[in-house]
Amino acid sequence: MVQWNQESIERLTELFNQGLSDKEIGIHFGLTAVTIEGRRLELGLLRRKQYRQWSTKEEMNLVRWWSEGVFAIEVAKRLGRTRAAVSDKIYKLKLENPKTLRRKAQEIPDGMKYCPRCECVVTLSEFYDIPTADSGRAGYCNRCSNQISREFYQSIRRKCLRHIGDQLRCAHCNEDDFSILQVDHKQNDGYLDLDGLGLYRSILTISKQEAQKYYQILCANCNWKKRIEVQRQSDPMRYQLNQIRRSRVLNYLKADSIIKCTSCGIDDIDVIQIDHIHNDGNQEKSRGLREFYPKILSLSQDEAQSRFQLLCANCNWKKQLEQSTREVNE
Ligand SMILES: [Zn+2]
Ligand SMILES: [Zn+2]
Ligand SMILES: [Zn+2]
Numbered sequence: 073m074v075q076w077n078q079e080s081i082e083r084l085t086e087l088f089n090q091g092l093s094d095k096e097i098g099i100h101f102g103l104t105a106v107t108i109e110g111r112r113l114e115l116g117l118l119r120r121k122q123y124r125q126w127s128t129k130e131e132m133n134l135v136r137w138w139s140e141g142v143f144a145i146e147v148a149k150r151l152g153r154t155r156a157a158v159s160d161k162i163y164k165l166k167l168e169n170p171k172t173l174r175r176k177a178q179e180i181p182d183g184m185k186y187c188p189r190c191e192c193v194v195t196l197s198e199f200y201d202i203p204t205a206d207s208g209r210a211g212y213c214n215r216c217s218n219q220i221s222r223e224f225y226q227s228i229r230r231k232c233l234r235h236i237g238d239q240l241r242c243a244h245c246n247e248d249d250f251s252i253l254q255v256d257h258k259q260n261d262g263y264l265d266l267d268g269l270g271l272y273r274s275i276l277t278i279s280k281q282e283a284q285k286y287y288q289i290l291c292a293n294c295n296w297k298k299r300i301e302v303q304r305q306s307d308p309m310r311y312q313l314n315q316i317r318r319s320r321v322l323n324y325l326k327a328d329s330i331i332k333c334t335s336c337g338i339d340d341i342d343v344i345q346i347d348h349i350h351n352d353g354n355q356e357k358s359r360g361l362r363e364f365y366p367k368i369l370s371l372s373q374d375e376a377q378s379r380f381q382l383l384c385a386n387c388n389w390k391k392q393l394e395q396s397t398r399e400v401n402e
Contacts, residue, residue, distance in 0.1 A: 081115065084108070088117045109156070113163040123157040128227045131165070132220055134158065138167050139188045139211055187213040189220075222396065225269060232272035235283050242291035249291070251393050252386045256290040260302050292385035293343040300342050321346065321365045324373060325380050333384035335391075340384075347383040351395055 080101070087097045094105040094112065101108065126134075130151055137147050148158040168188065180186050184193050189212045199209040200217060210217055233240055233253055241248040243256075255271060275283050290298065304311040322331045322344060332339035334347075346368070368376050383391065 076111065084111065085115065085117060088112060109159055113159060118160065118163070119156065123160065124153070126161060128220075128224045131161070132224065134161060135165065135167060135189065136211055138162060185209060185213075187211075187216055189213075189216040228269060228272045228276075232275050233289055235276055235280055236287045237284075237289040241289065242294055243288040244290060244294040247291040247293075247386070249386075249390075252292045252389045253289050254292055254295045254389075256288050256295050256298065258286055258288055260298075292389040293338070293340075296345070296385040297340070297342045317365055321368055322382060324369060325376060325382055327377065327381070331382060333387050334381045335383055335387040338384045338386075343384045343386070344382050345385055345388050347381050347388050347391065349379055349381050352379075 083100070084097060087100060094108040097112075098105045098108045133151065134147055137150070138144075142150075144158045144162065145155050148155045151158070168191075180193055183196055185196050185199055185207075186193050187199075192213065194213050196209060198213045198215075200214060201208065202210050205211070212220065230240075230250070232255065233250075236255065237243070239248075240250055240253060242253065247253075255275065275287060278286075300311075303314070319331075319341070322341065325346065326332070327334060330339055331341050331344055333344060346364075368380060371379070
């Protein structure tokens with residue numbers, strides 16, 4: 073057993089810098105390659121080798137398996153990667169050794185649980201119920217779980233948009249703010265299809281050529297405008313009726329002499345949406361506009377304006393994104 077001292081650490085560093093493999097360095101010390109690798113990573117001596125890029129899903133699996141005590145070599149096998157790549161990633165993610173985790177878990181009081189991702193001990197109610205899991209609870213706290221799924225969602229969204237567009241920008245107005253870019257069905261058959269993650273995934277299964285034939289990237293504003301335009305052409309009666317009802321409510325809510333976005337000031341009425349200032353709108357939205365508009369008009373104008381504001385589709389999307397990120401960080 074080598075006692076790691078200044079001298080042996082320097083020797084290890086030197087051999088590493090000469091480009092020797094862990095196995096070769098191990099021979100010098102009479103140690104296994106695995107021991108050398110562990111020591112080397114602790115010292116921050118990383119191989120410059122470029123590993124295939126990790127997807128969020130792979131990372132999630134790695135973190136989960138590692139926390140379950142699956143050995144790096146087994147993780148590597150499951151992911152179709154080398155053990156070195158997995159060890160490197162474990163080091164970069166600062167994942168703790170399962171043994172340390174188990175020890176920590178023993179020190180945790182009843183009704184509490186340790187989250188290996190944020191390294192916090194929080195009450196069990198902060199972990200989602202997972203009846204199939206051994207502990208009956210998720211491995212990570214709710215905040216971490218939400219963040220992981222949000223990151224996963226965004227990475228799939230980004231991949232999907234890249235699949236559709238050569239550039240990440242709106243095909244109509246060139247807007248390139250990633251947060252407000254959406255998938256548009258060129259043929260307006262969106263109602264036949266899926267939404268969100270399901271849609272992104274299904275697009276990723278078709279060829280790039282096909283994807284670009286059927287879909288395009290639009291910013292939220294252009295997408296919203298297009299939807300209204302489609303209705304105007306396909307169902308003029310309904311369009312007219314909607315316009316009358318819409319403009320009545322928008323006029324009731326406008327804070328200024330004209331109808332415009334409270335945030336960016338755009339005054340194109342076709343992109344203006346009604347935003348719940350305090351984000352308490354899920355219930356109302358699910359009941360549909362038929363009940364939503366009369367409800368607003370039934371309030372006094374002061375009350376209506378204290379609860380609702382006019383935002384363009386872009387600003388509304390951005391607000392929702394910021395809101396969901398804030399919930400994570402709080
Ligand atoms: Zn956590
Ligand atoms: Zn646009
Ligand atoms: Zn706006």
